[in-house]
Amino acid sequence: MDFLTGKTEKKTLDISEILLGDYEGEEVRINGAIHKIRDMGDMAFIVLRKREGLVQTVYEEGLTNISIKDLHEEDTVEVSGVVAKEERAPQGFEIRLREVKVLSQPTEAMPIAVNKWKLNTSLEAKLDYRPLTLRNVRERAKFRIQEGIVRGFRDFLQQKGFTEIHSPKIGARGAEGGANLFRLEYFHKHAVLAQSPQFYKQMMVGVFDRVFEAAPVFRAEKHNTKRHLNEYTSLDFEMGYIDSFQDIMEMETGFLQYTMKLLEKDYEKELQLLGVTLPKTDRIPQVRFDEAKKLVAEKYDHVIRNPYDLEPEEEVLIGRYFKEEMDADFVFVTHYPSKKRPFYAMDDPDDATFTLSFDLLFHGLEITTGGQRIHDYQMLTDKLAERGMTDEGMEQYMMIFKHGMPPHGGLGIGLERLTMKLLGEDNVRETTLFPRDINRLEP
């Protein structure tokens, strides 16, 4: 009988192992994809692409066991060779090849040169060939940084006593009313895809006090802009026993601070590759919605057309204002008008025209919506009635308020938007692995 013991003998080394160890002059074994071949006649530079970066290897006729003619870009190989210091190589070392074993070979040449520094192609082509174009080292670096953001979100909240949940994505109805829902047939019943884990997060505050989820959400919005997706990853949290909705903004600020440190520490290489300067998160200004509108109207001669909503241009101007006036990358805009917020938003007791809510703008783009929720059953019932709504189909949500809920609130962060702004991209599709929009269902 054979057993698995969780211990495998590794024959091959990672880049970081070679960098950390004392391998100069030693023979090592590594694997990777042939990213680029520069054939100089009787010698060649063969650059391998590995998860951690590029490695320069040197082929020399007679010393290497294979003919350079048998090697191609995008072959995958396992090689052995001797490590030598080489300042001009990507990692500060190169490997002088002795043996090359070809693991697989492509059947066709690449339609797009992924081994260039920048992909000189349209966004459309980049997305059509996404499985290939992501092999470009700068393209893939974006998604390493995205991983870091999600790690930061989870690690920080876990330290703060939050529990991770997995709420269902198929449901009988949506959290924000009937609009913008994808509908599906569910065994002869009508079902919808979740726009948000809102109701479930709140239910779970009654169970775990503080919860979070990082999962897909689905919005059937017909917008086709640079900042909209029909499916995206939402970083959601919800916390009970708050003293004020300020607690939620403080928690988000803490998350941003923690995550920027994590990126600096563990994703330095990728930040360098992309030339990213991390934003300042040590202190984030907050401004009331009505105040923000006035400030930018005055400073930039902007005409306020809709006093109840922020137009995208106004968000851009608010971002610009706070950058110019106090060198701020982020700004919390608070007290959104009640009529633009969902029924469960807590109205400001001082003026019920407004809510105890906020958006977080990052360089002029909304990346978060959050706020305090109503926790009192009667208040929630009254608010529903005011809006001409009933609790039909929401009985199990209303149940939690009937049976006691602490004061609470939370937020949702659009992961792809946050990544986009962090990397200075101007289209959210650039920082979405496989985007879904009104025209795109593939790949």
Place this chain on the structure above:
Amino acid sequence: MDFLTGKTEKKTLDISEILLGDYEGEEVRINGAIHKIRDMGDMAFIVLRKREGLVQTVYEEGLTNISIKDLHEEDTVEVSGVVAKEERAPQGFEIRLREVKVLSQPTEAMPIAVNKWKLNTSLEAKLDYRPLTLRNVRERAKFRIQEGIVRGFRDFLQQKGFTEIHSPKIGARGAEGGANLFRLEYFHKHAVLAQSPQFYKQMMVGVFDRVFEAAPVFRAEKHNTKRHLNEYTSLDFEMGYIDSFQDIMEMETGFLQYTMKLLEKDYEKELQLLGVTLPKTDRIPQVRFDEAKKLVAEKYDHVIRNPYDLEPEEEVLIGRYFKEEMDADFVFVTHYPSKKRPFYAMDDPDDATFTLSFDLLFHGLEITTGGQRIHDYQMLTDKLAERGMTDEGMEQYMMIFKHGMPPHGGLGIGLERLTMKLLGEDNVRETTLFPRDINRLEP
């Protein structure tokens, strides 16, 4: 201008802070929901429910600022009082109440007594009232342990050089063919919900060598059994540059070992609450599919009806066999017949009737399916042709093989099933936060 700095002054303490600090005789402030009131006349025990557990507080008429008549179960409160050692209290201490501030009150009494040790109710009622019944400390403990499993999965794989990805859940077609797909209208196009991130994981192996995802998958199976869900959380990974499909099983074994240690360390309280003994993961036996069938047929006088598939009863018998013969909780069953595996499964070069694949059984239930995938374009094209399939609609998936892929493989683990077996439950709905099955879309 006000700023957020990420630093909030905390007024209230968590249970672990009181346990770690030297608070005996000191006045502390905590919050929570009133889980239970035991009124003894001029004094009462008021048990608070917090994320970390239950805390006993003592109300004494005259000493506490409020009348016991104004307090109810499921009120949420913030209290202050003096910490006193008390061996019989859940945490080894109690708090003698001075001030109680009621934060919220329920409008109705609980329909189910969630403050009992065990909920004496049917599974159906438990699920109908899920937002409330999860407030029971044993019910919620299951989902703390579930969190721990997901943490273990991510942390372990991150250490092993895997990158986390977020693949789309809406797509133009499924990974496993046309069956069991939920269909939806996507802006006048036909779309389906992802059964698995299979194709995307493989695409991303060409990019990051090793990737993982923990996300929902959707299966429109009409099964209505104790082990089937129509939406579940799949823990998926896929790794490149494998020497054999044994590498995948070793990685899973490593994950299980790591996770059991993490649970022991960080989720000890919950394991105790539920009386869970963790399974043995130090060495996991492996057995060939055909061999396993023979072994149990002989030992248990079982008649093999279908030589190409394992019936659920056979899985149970295999689990029993390996428990009895070698005290094993897990067993890898390898070399499943090719005809029962998807087209992308790598056939065994020694006998193409079988594949280089496996299931992992945990106490007789399949919790993982995995294996090596075909990485050669020609081999994949031939296999499609053999099955009478075409690559129509899969062009972008086929693209990666045309342009070079390393030998690779991976697996998918059903999170709720793994949790169920770990906790000794016999219905997967017990360990699913809000289950979706053929009859259940709510809550």
